[in-house]
Structure formats: structure tokens, C-alpha cells
Amino acid sequence: MGYRRYMRMAKTEMLRKEIQIYKTILNSIHEGIIITDPSGYVVFYNQELAVLEGLNRDDVIGKHLSEIYSQAPDTSEHLLVSRTSKPIGETYQKYFTRQGHEVHLVATTVPVLQNGELLAVYSLCRETTHLREVLLRTMQLQEIKEDSVEVGKKQGVQYPRAYFTFSDIISKSKAMETVINGAKRAMMGAANILIYGETGTGKELLVQSIHNGGPRRSHPFVAINCSAIPENLLETMLFGAVKGAYTGAIPTAGLFEYADEGTLYLDEINSMSIGLQAKLLRALQERNYRKVGSVAEIPLHCRIISSINIDPVTCLEKKCLREDLFYRLSVISLTLPPLRERKEDIPLLTDYFIKKHSPKNSLEKLELAQELVQGFQDYRWAGNIRELENAIESMICMSGDELCLTREHLPSYLKQLMERGLMDVLRGKNLALLSPFLMDTENIIVTDALKKHRGNLSHAAKELGILRQSLQYRIKKFGIEVEQFRR
Structure with missing residues (x-):
């Protein structure tokens, strides 16, 4: 056997093994993957996508996309990328297979280029069934305990409701007493409320108590965690959508509409994308919003209560929360102390x-x-x-x-x-000296910051990296006379 022939055979064997490795990896991940040639014929289809779409891999490989899915060429993101060679970011898709199976996915479609030549197109897909269930449960199917507060009703529809009240808050601390008193004063108004508290401090318990104690108690209470939903799906969940707004879009009522004159609680709003924050800001400023794909203005009636799990100064410095949106959301601000x-x-x-x-x-x-x-x-x-x-x-x-x-x-x-x-x-040893030492150290740090900024609480709090309310709490705890630094 000649050397060149031997090398060609060796390279072929190496390529075969490399392809097998890639196939094994792509078949083991938890996202669906489909790869087509530039003409739209399937060259790879992994097991995860076969499960999501209810198809057999052997029946898909080698076929054109039009033979597999009931989609017109002009509505298929995959074929659109084949024509334009431009990627399409993560989008929600609803479509049907030729067998009539309804599929809901979030997909990213990307061209594979080499020196400007299109070699292939692949889509990376994630199923959204659990996200759709969250949406339905939040908007329609939320079941609450029998002994909870009055149910808001409109046109015979039972709305989600809050079931915690201030009496459910277990505390005897002065810090929590201050927060509860502030919340009780705020609950009777309509101003937006922003709550800061670390993870696990009971932010939703406080929010539900505000809702149940105020005049909106007979209207819907809707809560959503902004960090748990992809951006494109979150926009539809908030604003709703009209038919044809995107591929497979059906008329959808958003949470703004669903909350009606009740309370919409946006948890971890600092996780919301900056782009979507801009759209939320406009809705809050104008007290009107538009469904995705529509130009019609709809009045915004609900009260917005939001929360963050990172202190506001850090949120603003790291630009994970727009400054103008922060001021719009924090007409009233409350801080839940950590345990x-x-x-x-x-x-x-x-x-x-x-x-x-x-x-x-x-x-x-x-x-x-x-x-x-x-x-x-x-x-x-x-x-x-x-x-x-x-x-x-x-x-x-x-x-x-x-x-x-x-x-x-x-x-x-x-x-x-x-x-x-x-x-x-x-072990039962006495560490009684530790707590006073830590308190003395904290007292010194707070006092130095106040002295440096001549009693300006906002500037001192910013330097310490804490909220103004947290600084006021410490001033009261340590009995610091702020006026002495303003002379």
C-alpha cells in the first residue's frame, strides 16, 4: 500500500471518528438541534429534538424541511436564514409537524459560513412547555387555599389572589416593625413600590400583605419572577400579543391586562433585560401599553410593585437596572432587613x-x-x-x-x-465578647462615613454600599447624633 493512500485512509478514519464524537455529544445535550444543508435538507437531527417534536430521526434525516413541517417557506425561520445567511436570535415558535403534532419551542437559528459561503444552517431549540404552564398557572389556573381572602371576580372569571396578610409576618424586631409600618402607610395609595431584600427575606409575603390590606384586595393579584422567563416570552407575558405578531402567534392577554385594577408584582426586576426595561418604562410613564404586534394603546390600570435582590446602588452602578426606571418604580421604597x-x-x-x-x-x-x-x-x-x-x-x-x-x-x-x-x-465556650466587638467596629465605620460627608446621609450610604434607609437604621441603633457632623 502506497504512503499517500495510507495517509488518505488514516485521515478518513480520523474524520469518521471525529464526526462520531460530535454526533455523540450533540445527541447527549438537553437542547434540540437540527442541521440542514444550504437547500434546506436535513443532515443532522438529534434525539432531544426528536422527543420534543414527536418524530423519528430516521424519518427526518435526508428530507427537506417542507416535507417535515407544515410551514410555508416564508414563515420558516430556518429557511429564512438559508436565504439571507443572517442569524435569528432566540424567538418563541409555535408550529405543526406533517403528522399534526403541535410544537412549542424557543429557538436560535444560525448560519455556518466559510469565506462568505453558506455551508449549513443549524437551530438550537429549547422546549417551552413548562414556561407555558407557568404562564397559564399564573394567569388562569392559580389555585389558592380555601381560607384565603376574598376572590376578585369579573365577568364570572376567578382571578389569582394573594392569601398572606400582615398578621402572617412573624416578628418582634424593631427593624421589621419599621418596614411593616411603612408598608401599611403605602398600601392605601396607588404609587409604585420597590422593595429591596436579599433572597429569602420574605418579599412576596410583604407584597401580598400590601395588596390584601389596600383597596385593591378584591381585584387580581399576579406575581411573576422576571429572572425565570426568557426575554422574548416575558415581553409577550407582560404586554400580550395579537395574531401574527410573530410566527405562530395567537391572540394573548398579557399580565397588564389580566391584573386589571389589581396588583402586578414583578420579582427580581433587575434580571429583566435593558431593552424590555425601556418598554416597561414607557408603559409606566404613559399609563398605556401596546400588545406585541399592535399599534393600539390600552390603558394601564394595575398597581406595580417590584422587588430586587441586589441593593439599588449596586444595581445602578452595574447598569442592571435603568436609572430612569428605578426612579419610576421606587416612588415608595421599602427595605427588608436580612435575618x-x-x-x-x-x-x-x-x-x-x-x-x-x-x-x-x-x-x-x-x-x-x-x-x-x-x-x-x-x-x-x-x-x-x-x-x-x-x-x-x-x-x-x-x-x-x-x-x-x-x-x-x-x-x-x-x-x-x-x-x-x-x-x-x-462546644459551650463563651464568645460573648465577639458581638460587642463587631458592633463597635460597625459603629466606627458608620461614624467615619458620616463625618467624612458632613452628615449627608445619601453620600455616606453610597460610600458604605448600603441603602439610605439601612444607614438611618444603623444611626438609630447606635444612637449617633448626625447634626454634630453638619456644623
Whole structure:
């Protein structure tokens, strides 16, 4: 065998193996992939897309797209990219296969070019069934407990509703008392409210309490997490869409319309894209909005309450929240303190969660071991109330028939963190000097910032990287006389 022939055979074998590796990888990922040649004939179709579309891979490979899908050439994103060689970003698509199977996908379609020549076109697809279910559950199918507040009704339709009230907030801390008092004053108005709180601090509990305590209580309450929905789908969910707005679009009522004269809660609004923030800003300024694909103006009646889990100064500095939108949303601003700043509430919340998650048929009361009482007080609870509840629920599950929840029942990660940072507390040693030291240090830092900025709270808060309200809370806590720095 000649050397050249041998090399050609070796290269062919290497290419065959390389192609097989690529096929194996593309068939193992959780996104659907379809690749066509420049004419629209399928050269690759992975298993994930076969499952999503209900088709057999062997029946798809080698066929033209028009033989597989009931789409006209001018409405197929894939064929459009074949004609224009221009990519189409992530878009929602609804279409039918030739077998009549309805498909809902979010797809990105990209041309493969070499020196300006089109070699192939591929689409990367994700299923949206769960997102559509979220939308339907949010807008139509949300079921609430029997003992919740009055149901808002209009034309015989049962709307989603809020079921928490201020009486459900468990707290005796001064910090939470200030927040609740502010929320109660704000609930009677119509101004937009922005709530800042770390993850797990109970932002939606406060929002529902505001809704249920105000004049909109008999109208819909709709909540949506802006970080959980793709941008193009989120726009349709908020504004609604008209038929033909995009491929497969059907008339859709958005959350603005669905909330009507009730409350729309936009959670983690700092996760919303800047482009969509601009559209939201216009709707809030004009108190009118347009459905996707429409030029008709629709009045905006609902009250907007939004929340962020990153402090406003950071949001604005990192430009994840438009400054003009921030001022429009924060006509009234409230700050939920983290659990580490309301430690007097930890025993109350611990008792509540133990009762909540105890077996219903249990006649004897579960309790927290004394060795953990101080440990719970000193732990920082990065996940706040949600982390505390999850820890209690886990401990109860792991305790079996035991009536005392001990360190051995802690989730493994929490046990390691406590043993690493609070070993002396768990061993019963006295670390009473630590808390005063930390408070003294915090007092010095706050005082220095106020002194540097001559008592200007806004400038001092910005330097410290905290909210103005948080600074005021610390000034009150430490008894600092601000006037002395303004002389």
C-alpha cells in the first residue's frame, strides 16, 4: 500500500471518528438541534429534538424541511436564514409537524459560513412547555387555599389572589416593625413600590400583605419572577400579543391586562433585560401599553410593585437596572432587613417552623437542642428565612422519632459551616465578647462615613454600599447624633 493512500485512509478514519464524537455529544445535550444543508435538507437531527417534536430521526434525516413541517417557506425561520445567511436570535415558535403534532419551542437559528459561503444552517431549540404552564398557572389556573381572602371576580372569571396578610409576618424586631409600618402607610395609595431584600427575606409575603390590606384586595393579584422567563416570552407575558405578531402567534392577554385594577408584582426586576426595561418604562410613564404586534394603546390600570435582590446602588452602578426606571418604580421604597439583622426573630421563626413541619399526628412537641440555640443566633443565614425553614424541615425529617433536634440532624453543609465558624459556641465556650466587638467596629465605620460627608446621609450610604434607609437604621441603633457632623 502506497504512503499517500495510507495517509488518505488514516485521515478518513480520523474524520469518521471525529464526526462520531460530535454526533455523540450533540445527541447527549438537553437542547434540540437540527442541521440542514444550504437547500434546506436535513443532515443532522438529534434525539432531544426528536422527543420534543414527536418524530423519528430516521424519518427526518435526508428530507427537506417542507416535507417535515407544515410551514410555508416564508414563515420558516430556518429557511429564512438559508436565504439571507443572517442569524435569528432566540424567538418563541409555535408550529405543526406533517403528522399534526403541535410544537412549542424557543429557538436560535444560525448560519455556518466559510469565506462568505453558506455551508449549513443549524437551530438550537429549547422546549417551552413548562414556561407555558407557568404562564397559564399564573394567569388562569392559580389555585389558592380555601381560607384565603376574598376572590376578585369579573365577568364570572376567578382571578389569582394573594392569601398572606400582615398578621402572617412573624416578628418582634424593631427593624421589621419599621418596614411593616411603612408598608401599611403605602398600601392605601396607588404609587409604585420597590422593595429591596436579599433572597429569602420574605418579599412576596410583604407584597401580598400590601395588596390584601389596600383597596385593591378584591381585584387580581399576579406575581411573576422576571429572572425565570426568557426575554422574548416575558415581553409577550407582560404586554400580550395579537395574531401574527410573530410566527405562530395567537391572540394573548398579557399580565397588564389580566391584573386589571389589581396588583402586578414583578420579582427580581433587575434580571429583566435593558431593552424590555425601556418598554416597561414607557408603559409606566404613559399609563398605556401596546400588545406585541399592535399599534393600539390600552390603558394601564394595575398597581406595580417590584422587588430586587441586589441593593439599588449596586444595581445602578452595574447598569442592571435603568436609572430612569428605578426612579419610576421606587416612588415608595421599602427595605427588608436580612435575618442576621433581626436576630431576635430567629427563636420565634424557629418555633413556628418546627410546629409547621412537625408530623401532624405527633402528640409530643419537638424542640431545638440548647446547644443549637446560640448557634442559630450566631450563624449568618445567607439564605435568610428560607434557609432557616429548609434547615428545620430537613432536621425534622432526619430526626425520626426523636423529640430533640440536635447538631447531628443538621444538613451536612450547615453542620460544616457551623463547625468551621462557630465551633467554640457549639462546644459551650463563651464568645460573648465577639458581638460587642463587631458592633463597635460597625459603629466606627458608620461614624467615619458620616463625618467624612458632613452628615449627608445619601453620600455616606453610597460610600458604605448600603441603602439610605439601612444607614438611618444603623444611626438609630447606635444612637449617633448626625447634626454634630453638619456644623
